[in-house]
Amino acid sequence: MSACVPTRNNRTPRSSPPSRAPGVKRPPSPPPPPGGRRFRIAGADLSASITVFLIAVPMSLGLAVAIDAPLQAGLVSAAIGGIVAGLLGGTPLQVSGPSAGLTVVTAELIQVYGWRTTCAITIGAGLLQILLGSLRAARSALAVSPAIVHGTLAGIGVAIALAQLHIVLGGSPQSSVVDNALALPAQLERLSPAAPLIGSLTIAVLVLWPRLPGRVGQAVRRIPAALAAVAIATAVAALATPAIARVDLPSWRSHALPEMPQGPALALATAVFTVMLVASLESLLSAVAVDKLAADRAAGSEGGPSGHERVERADLDRELRGQGIANSLSGLLGGLPISGGAVRSSANVRAGATGRAATVLHGLWVLVAAALLVSVLEWIPLAALAALVMMVGIQMVSFAHIRNVHKHREFLVYGATITGVVLFGVLKGVALGVAVAVAVALHRLARTRITVAEQDGRYLVTVRGQLTFLAVPRLSRALGQLPPGVDAVVELDGFFMDHAAFEAIQDWRNAQIAQGGRIVFTGRSGGRVAEPAAAAHSCCRPWTPWRNHHCHGRSEHAAATTTELTVHDATLGEAGPWDIDGTGGAGARTGPGASGTTAGGSSRPAGAHRLLNGLSSFQRNTAPLVREELARLAAEGQHPSQLFIACADSRLVTSMITSSGPGDLFTVRNVGNLVPPPDTATTESGDDSVAAAIEYAVDVLRVESITVCGHSGCGAMQALLSAQPRVPRTPLWRWLRHGLPSLERMASRQHSWARISGRLPTDAVEQLCLTNIVQQLDHLRAHESVARRLAEGTLELHGMYFHVGEAQAYLLAQGASAGTGPDEVFDRVGPGAGLSTTLEAEAHA
Incomplete structure (x- = not known):
């Protein structure tokens, strides 16, 4: 935890552009840029396009080999994905093409329907994407749980890796993941050395290439690892294993085009929907990731991108339409299904691409390679391409994603999805993941923890969670443990109570009261237990005065039927001290000297009741949140950054108005936020306590700043004005x-009047409150330790004024705080005042 007093921001705020005027919300998916913009090619785009091209060619061929599709289909989809999706898509830096996420689905379609029908299914999936993009449904696709999405991609990765492992070992993959796993022992028995050698070499280069050390490694790493691995494996295969199976690119004259699909309409519709679903999810997730990568790159570059390099934000609906057009055209021309690829897109961003030109140019280079480099491509060993695709599949099972879903308690959904995809296929696996996610959500909604504690014949029933009809049986069993006619406190800590739970609690309460019991409800839903439709407002929380700790104002009837119940023992289980009266919170606010009577007959002032209830609330609600931080501070000692000198007025809660926590502020409070000058310590009116605190904070704790905080309506200033203490x-x-x-x-008349920026002080009291802050800063500068640190430039002084009635803080202008400026003006602190300071601190860090 940390908090620092914000400093005044002297920068002139930039005016908002017309498109982002105050009060105008940015649409979920911004409209496409206006027409007439010229297509420019920057030098960075040209070099990035070559980098992506060198990755895309071997990967496209490898994916085509992986699904037993014509090899030209991989090149066709890579070219169309680059050119069409690059021009029409909504994410300028995203690179589309054949995707590993679609490999399993496409391979199954080819086995069932054949290649030409699969092309027709791809066309249908593209048309469906165009429709959904036109309906602006792209954002809705992101509502799917990340655990389901990552589980689906991980399951597909497992299927890809097992299938390609057979090709790396010199065999052929089976039709399912289970069959591939069961066939591995037999494949290992008839192992031939050539394919495993080339595959192992490819994997080794892929793993080690990004880790090459030294200057030579830094220079060599500019070549993509995929290209280096395939090139080295091809060279070694040409010299050592000339008989190994290689890429066979048939003539373009024999390239297969789509045909009208044959088969059951429902099965074909399911196939179209599956291809659309996987392609859309992968493209949209990749678009969001690319958008973040581009933003991080811009934030990390010195001074940010220049005007002509500023990258457009992703328009997901336009991206979905662009992907649909690209898929329709790819299927029409005999290509693989297309989606945005994380591997190619991240390489494009890291290579310095600034716009669509890099994506489009990479597609043009693929076309050139497909037309002119056929003889070169046919030297590539199939084992090298299979190893490349296998590594892509392994990388789809991300341990970072696993840790993330585990942290958010979504691993059950992730595990169910990946298991379903591996065993039953993509669509059934996604359905299983959705079903498990719904079941988990319902369990969490209905999960309620109910505990009963007893001490000296008094009971504390604690209910944590939402009270729905599903929790009524457990609630009734717990409440049934209490004997009839007992004194009990029921703490309801939840945001929702349905009618069934309300009836159960109300019936139990009425039965207890009828038999002489006394029941008090407290907690977030405590006070008067109202109908579920009644508005709920929690007041039993930090920063609310004790007199407001009623949670819900109890009705006259409830106050009459529920008498004071006091649990006066120091502790009750782990809940801490309890003292609850008829208001359901900290005793009713009574006049001075009012007292309450405990169950044992002893008398305690009402103030003690309120203090004990406040302590109990802290132990119950706040202590669990700060215990770990306080334990750290107890072990390491305090290192506050601020000395905060404030008035002792009870309305001034320093930790609240500064949003600070334990260990942040070293606080000195006295009547009138006064700082006696150092030369008064030996006089009759001298006081060493403030000077001692200043010396300790400045010399021992080495605080970085000191703030003198005054406030409106200060009683000390009123006393000074009304009767000067001669x-x-x-x-x-x-x-x-x-x-x-x-x-x-x-x-x-030698000093200008201290004032608030934009207005004069409302009266003499406010004038003196402001002037007193400035004067006490002068006293501070006279202290030896403060003067020394100010001269060293390691200490700052700040003046602060808090208007109690407005709940508004004002800061003394920097010049006046430092004693160098003539104007004693207090500037209003706005909600975003500390933003520029925070950004500057992060930039320096």
Whole structure:
């Protein structure tokens, strides 16, 4: 935890552009850029396109080999994905093409329907994507649980890796994941050395290439690892294993085009939907990731991107339409299904691409390679391409994703999805994941923890979670454990209670009261247990006064039927001390001297009741949240960054108005936020306590800043104005003498009046409150330790004024705080005042 007093921001805020005027929300998917913009090719785009091209060619061929599709289909889809999706898509830096996520689905379709019908299914999936994009449904696709999406991709990765392992070992993959796993022992028995050698070499290069050390490694790493692995494996195969199976690119004249699909309409519709679902999810997730990569790159570059390099934000609906057009055209021309690829897209961003030109150019280079480099491509061993695709499949099972879903308690959904995809296929696996996710959500919604604690014949029933009809049986059993006619506190800590739970609690309460029991409800849903439709407002929380700790104002009837119940023992289980009266919170606010009677007949003032209830609330709600941090501070000691000198006024809650926590502020509070000058320590009215705190904070704790905080309606300033303490009659008046210099400063013509920016002080009291802050800063500078640190430039002084009635903080202008400026002006602190300071601190870090 940390908190620092914000400093004044002297920068002139930039005006918002018309498109982002205040009050105008950005649409979920921004409209496409206006027409007429010229297609420009930057030098960075040209080099990035070559990098992506060198990755895309071997990967496209490998994916075509993996699904037993014509090899030209991989090149066709790579070219169309680059050119068409690059021009029409909504994510400028995303590179589309044949995808590993679609490998399993496409392979199954080819086995069932054949290649030409699969092309027709691809066309249908593309048309469906165009429809969904036109209906602006892209954002809805992202509502799917990330555990389901990552589980689906991981399951597909497992299927790809097992299938390609057979090709790496010199065999052929089977039709299913289970069959591939069962066939591995037999494949190992008839192992031939050539394919495993080339496959192992390819994997080794893929793994080690990004880790090459030194300057040579830094230079060599500019070549993509995929290209280096395939090139090295091809060279070794040409020299050592000339008889190994290689890429066989048939003539383009024999390239197969789609035909009208034959088969059951429902099965074909399911196939179209499956291809559309996987392609859309992968493309949209990749688009979001690419958008983040581009933003991180811009934030990490010195000064950010220049104007002509600023990258457009992703338009997901346009991206979905662009993917649909590309898929329709790819299927029409005999290509594989297309989606946005994380591997190619991330390489494009890291290579420095600034716009669509890189994606489009990479597609053009693929076309050139398909037309002119056929003889070169046919030297590539199939084992090298299979190893490349196998590594892509392994990388789809991301341990980072597994840790993330485990942290968010979604591993059950992730595990169910990946198991379903591996065993039953993509569509059934996704359906299983959705079913498990719904079941988990319902379980969490209905999950309610109910505990019963008893001490000295009094009971505490704690209910954590939502109270629905599903929890009523457990609630009734728990409440049934209490004997009839007992004194009990029921703590309801939840946000929702349906009618069945309400009836169960109300019936039990009425039965207990009828037999002489006393029941008090407290907690987030405590106070008067109201109908579920009644508005709920929690007041039993930090920063609310004790007198408001009623949670729900109890009705006259409830107050009459429920008498005071006091659990006066120091502890009750782990809940901490309890003292609950008829209001359901901390006793009713009574006049001074009011007292309450405990169950044992002893008397305790009402103030003690409120203090004990506040302590109990802390132990119950706040202590579990700060216990770990306090334990750390207890072990390491305090290292506050701020000395905060404030008035002792009960309305000024320093940790609340500064949003600070344990260990942040070293606080000194006294009447009038006064700082006696150092030369008064030996006089009759001297006081060493403030000076000692200043010396300790500055010299021992080495705080970085000191803030003097005054407030509106200060009683000390009113006393100074009404009766100046000429004679030190009492300890209070002797102390207030340290405020006389503030009075003199306000009356002097040598100083400008302290004021709030934009208005004059409302009265003499506010004028003196503001002047007193400035005067106490002058006293601070006179202290030896403060003066020394100020001279070293390691300490800052700040003046702060808090208007209680407005709940508004004001900061003294920097020049006046430092004692160098003539204007004693307090500027209003806005909600975003600390943003620029935070950004500057992060930039320096």
